[in-house]
Amino acid sequence: MSxxxxxxxxxxxxxxxxxxxxSRPMQNPDVDPAYAxxxxxxxxxxxxxxxxxxxxxxxxxxxxxxxxxxVASTVEPGDAVLCVSNGLYGDGFADFVSLYGGExxxxxxxxxEPIDLEAVVDTVADHEFALATMVHCETPTGxxxxxxxxxxxxxNAGVLTVVDAVSSLGGAPVPTDRIDLCLGASQKxxxxxxxxxxxxxxxxxxxxxxxxxxxxxxxSLGEWRDVRETGWFPYTHLPSNAYALDEALDVLFEEGLxxxxxxxxxxATRCRERAAEIGxxxxxxxxxLASPTVTALRVDGRAGELQQTIHEEHGVLLATGLxxxxxxxxxxxxxxxxxxxxxxxxxxxxxxxxx
Ligand SMILES: *Cc1c(COP(=O)(O)O)cnc(C)c1O
Numbered sequence: 253m254s255x256x257x258x259x260x261x262x263x264x265x266x267x268x269x270x271x272x273x274x275s276r277p278m279q280n281p282d283v284d285p286a287y288a289x290x291x292x293x294x295x296x297x298x299x300x301x302x303x304x305x306x307x308x309x310x311x312x313x314x315x316x317x318x319x320x321x322x323v324a325s326t327v328e329p330g331d332a333v334l335c336v337s338n339g340l341y342g343d344g345f346a347d348f349v350s351l352y353g354g355e356x357x358x359x360x361x362x363x364x365e366p367i368d369l370e371a372v373v374d375t376v377a378d379h380e381f382a383l384a385t386m387v388h389c390e391t392p393t394g395x396x397x398x399x400x401x402x403x404x405x406x407x408n409a410g411v412l413t414v415v416d417a418v419s420s421l422g423g424a425p426v427p428t429d430r431i432d433l434c435l436g437a438s439q440k441x442x443x444x445x446x447x448x449x450x451x452x453x454x455x456x457x458x459x460x461x462x463x464x465x466x467x468x469x470x471x472s473l474g475e476w477r478d479v480r481e482t483g484w485f486p487y488t489h490l491p492s493n494a495y496a497l498d499e500a501l502d503v504l505f506e507e508g509l510x511x512x513x514x515x516x517x518x519x520a521t522r523c524r525e526r527a528a529e530i531g532x533x534x535x536x537x538x539x540x541l542a543s544p545t546v547t548a549l550r551v552d553g554r555a556g557e558l559q560q561t562i563h564e565e566h567g568v569l570l571a572t573g574l575x576x577x578x579x580x581x582x583x584x585x586x587x588x589x590x591x592x593x594x595x596x597x598x599x600x601x602x603x604x605x606x607x
Contacts, residue, residue, distance in 0.1 A: 259599045260571040261391045261419060261546040261585030263439040263446050266496070270444055273499035274492045281489035288483025294494060295480060297501045301509065302421065302436075302452050304428040309476045310497070311449040312490040315418045315437025317471060318449035320348055322414045322433045323385070325461045325473040329353030331382040334411065336372055336402060339363050339390030340575050341416055349385070352467060357381075363393050363577070364536035369401050376409045382460075383412045389420040391440075392574040394534070394548035394583065395541045396424065403430045412460055421450070422504060423516045423545040423587055432457040433473075438493065441516075441545055443588030444500040447493040453477075500588075516544040519586035522593045523547040526600035530607065535581055545591070548573065548581045549603070555579045558606050566602035 258265040281287040295308040302308065311317055319341075327333060327349055335346040337360040346356035359375050361368040367386070384406050389396050399415065406413050407430065414433045417426045421434075423441030428434045432454040439446035453461070453473065466472045475486035504512055524534055524542060527549055535548040551558055555572035556579060563569050573581030584599050586592075 256567045256569065257595060257598055258569050259585050259590050259595060260569055261440070261583055261587055262437075264441070264443045264585060264588045265590050266443055266445055267503060267589050269503065270496050270499045273495045274445070276492075276495050279491050281485055281491055285483060287489070287491065290498070291483075291489070291494070292480050294498050294501075297498065297505070298450055299452070301501060301504060302426070302428045302434065304434075304452050306428070306452040306454045307458070307477075309451045309453065309473065309479070310494060311451065311476065312447070312487070312493070313449050314446050315435070315439070315449055318418070318435040318437065318451050319345065319416055321449070321468075321471040321473050322435060322451065323348040323354070324352050324468040324471040325466065326383050326412065326414070326433070326457070326464055327352045327354040328382070328464050330355065332357055332379050334359065334372075334375060334379070334381045334384040336367055336384060336386040337361070338365060338367055338397065339387060339395060340392045341390055342385075342387045345385035345387075345414075345416070363390070363395070364538070364541070366541060367397055367402055369405070372402055373405055376405055376411065381409070381411045383414060385414045386416070388415055388417040388426055389424070389543045389545055391419040391546055392548070392577065392583075393536065393581070394543045394546045395536055396420065396543035399427055400430070403427060412456060419545055419587065420543070422512070423591065424513060424543070428452055438497050438500070441588040442497060442500045442504070443590075444497045445493060447490055448497055513544070516586065516591045518593055519591040519596045520544040520547060523584055523586055523596045523600065526596065530600065530604045532603070535577070545585070545587045547584045547586065549584065550580060551582045553579050555582045558582055558603070561606040562602045566605060568599050568602040570599065
């Protein structure tokens with residue numbers, strides 16, 4: 253087989269140009285004023301990708317840091333927090349809330365159905381929520397949630413919103429301007445190496461963050477508020493990773509965001525078409541829930557075996573499911589650099605052959 257193909261839903265393949273940028277000479281982020289200027293430009297670029305006027309932060313740390321930091325920075329012990337979920341990451345937010353002393357109230361539905369809007373409406377009416385958490389793309393199941401109706405309900409109730417858009421930002425439009433804290437990471441659709449978390453912070457979110465007693469230092473967003481102005485990082489930034497992310501964003505801009513989103517749609521559509529031809533069902537079955545960045549295929553009980561065969565005999569690396577779906581779902585990541593019809597075809601050819 254020719255070159256190996258990485259088609260996992262993160263980390264994704266990193267283009268050579270982005271890898272090469274990591275070899276740039278090291279700057280000292282704590283000392284060199286040029287690095288502070290670079291960081292400002294990086295956050296400006298990110299704001300353009302997010303398509304928001306909110307502040308952008310780039311934290312040194314893998315994507316999970318953003319999820320934890322958003323909760324650690326906004327939840328006080330005893331706070332009731334609404335955790336809207338139809339997947340593993342959505343459920344996981346409730347664990348972070350408990351860890352920081354909050355009281356999660358979970359509106360959780362089946363993993364292959366849309367968010368239960370009626371339950372959200374009823375639950376919001378019954379509680380005083382400080383905050384609500386939700387997930388845009390549930391990567392383990394390939395579900396993209398329509399967040400607008402949920403955000404409408406929360407906006408009307410004046411509830412602050414935290415959204416995990418780690419696996420959709422840079423691959424699909426995200427309603428960032430309606431979200432108070434919107435989380436991304438370098439290693440999914442941006443196709444940069446793992447190691448950086450991106451966070452947009454609204455004015456309302458800053459107000460909340462300033463009013464909450466911090467119970468973490470490393471995961472405290474408040475520590476990052478003035479970095480753009482002062483050039484002082486709370487702890488040493490990760491220059492090599494930041495150079496790579498900067499290059500990856502340039503790659504996005506050169507293609508154009510709309511074109512990038514369309515390319516993801518085409519790759520996802522092709523993936524589902526090929527699955528239908530081969531005779532595999534998708535999880536979820538509902539087309540309107542299908543994510544443009546990742547497709548989960550139902551392969552009841554065979555995911556591990558298929559993944560291994562496809563890797564060893566065809567040089568294509570896919571992901572199995574997670575949690576209770578570990579063996580029942582095989583996932584094709586058509587994210588970032590991997591979101592092309594040609595790469596999806598190669599992955600689907602390998603699946604067909606392995607079956
Ligand atoms: C990848 C991902 C994260 C970050 O977690 P990892 O440790 O990189 O797996 C968070 N949320 C979602 C929805 C993700 O897909």
